[in-house]
Each structure stands twice: as C-alpha cells, then as structure tokens.
Amino acid sequence: MTQEAGRVENVMRQIETALLDGTWPAHARLPAERALAEQYGVSRNTVREAIQRLAARGLLRSRQGAGVYVTEQLRTGPPSPWGQLIADHPGVRDDVLEFRRVLEGATAYFAALRCTDDDRERIRTHLAALEQARQDDNQPGEAAADARLHEAIAQASHNTMFLHLHASVIGMLREHIRFNGSSLRAQEADVGTQLLVQHRAVCDAICNGRADEARAAMQSHIDYVASRVADD
Secondary structure, eight states: OOHHHHHHHHHHHHHHHHHHTTSSOTTOBOOOHHHHHHHHTSOHHHHHHHHHHHHHTTSEEEETTTEEEEOSGGGOOOOTHHHHHHHHOHHHHHHHHHHHHHHHHHHHHHHHHHOOHHHHHHHHHHHHHHHHHHHTTOHHHHHHHHHHHHHHHHHHTOOHHHHHHHHHTHHHHHHHHHHHHHHHHHHOHHHHHHHHHHHHHHHHHHHTTOHHHHHHHHHHHHHHHHHHHHHO
C-alpha cells in the first residue's frame, strides 16, 4: 500500500467512526473538505478520495453545490408496512413492547451514565416539544416528538451497538411508537398526561445521572404502554 493510499484509508476509518458513534447522524452535513483536511492533517485530495470511496459504499452522498451528507445506509430497517402489521396482529405488538422494554431500559441506563451536555440539551429540547404538543392537544405532534425523544436517548447512550441496533429497527419502533402513542392518547385525556409524566421522569433521571432510576422509569413507561394496549 502506498503512503497516500494509507492516508486515504486512515481518513476513511476516522469518518466511519464518526458515523458509527453518532457524531454525524443520518442527514447530517459533513464539514467542508478544507476543514476535514485540517482536522485529519492531510490534503484535500486525500479527504476527497476518502469521501468518494464512502459514497461508493452508500454511506455518504454528495449534493451538487450543497456539500456531502450522511445517508440512511446505517439506519436501514423494516419499512412502513410494520405499522399495519402491528395494528393487525396483537402478538407482534407484544413482541415489540417486550423488545423495547429490554433495549430501551438498558439504553436509558447507559444514557444516564454517559450523556454529555449536548445530549442533555437535545433530550430537553425534544421533551419540551412533547410538552408543547400535549398542551396544544396535537396528538400527531406528540407521537412524532415521542419518537424523536427516544432516538435522542439512544444517541446519548454512546454505545455503538445500542445506537445501531436501535437504528436498524428505527422504522419499526417509530411506527410502533406512533401507533401506540396515537391510539393510546385517543383513548382518554388522562393517558396523554400519564405518558408525559413518565417521559419527564425518564429524562430527569437521565439528565441527572441516575442510571438505575432511568432504567426503572423507562421500563415502567413501557409497562404502562403495554397495559394500555392490552386494554385496547
């Protein structure tokens, strides 16, 4: 391997790491070539070659005049038909809830241990959006904010496997959260209030570093959803 080829490989590995750890999530715009070249201590040609190789693998996409963006390649998962399957097959809903209880309980635990100031700000922003949607009685907005909040918690775990296991099924989880959120909130007004209280408890525990409490709060939230779905 030539010296230049080695530099290209090294830049590729560093960009891949940023993709894996969530530094640059799907749809994020990469810094300009010049900035990346300075960051990695290489020429712009080296950065350009690394980007072209990653683009050839579907991880990045260049937009004429707009820069280089992260694709959805690492977030592939079940498409929208999951929503109808969940609606039509209660057993599938139960499986999703069981999976969410384990995955998101652990995710909340590690998010509480590892979240940064940026993570806390992101979590609080999404919680505020959820609260506003509740205040406005905007059920679709609540469901969407709910999904974004759970994604932010997954990112705050700073565990590559959790992040990408979550990402690989994010379509299913999003459909599930929207299905459950919309249907549960439509049952009675108190349900939406209870869900908001639960989300506040989860976020408070995470943002204040109380890992065991965060896991318990998340699992209690999923258990509540499961109980309401069973009654539906």
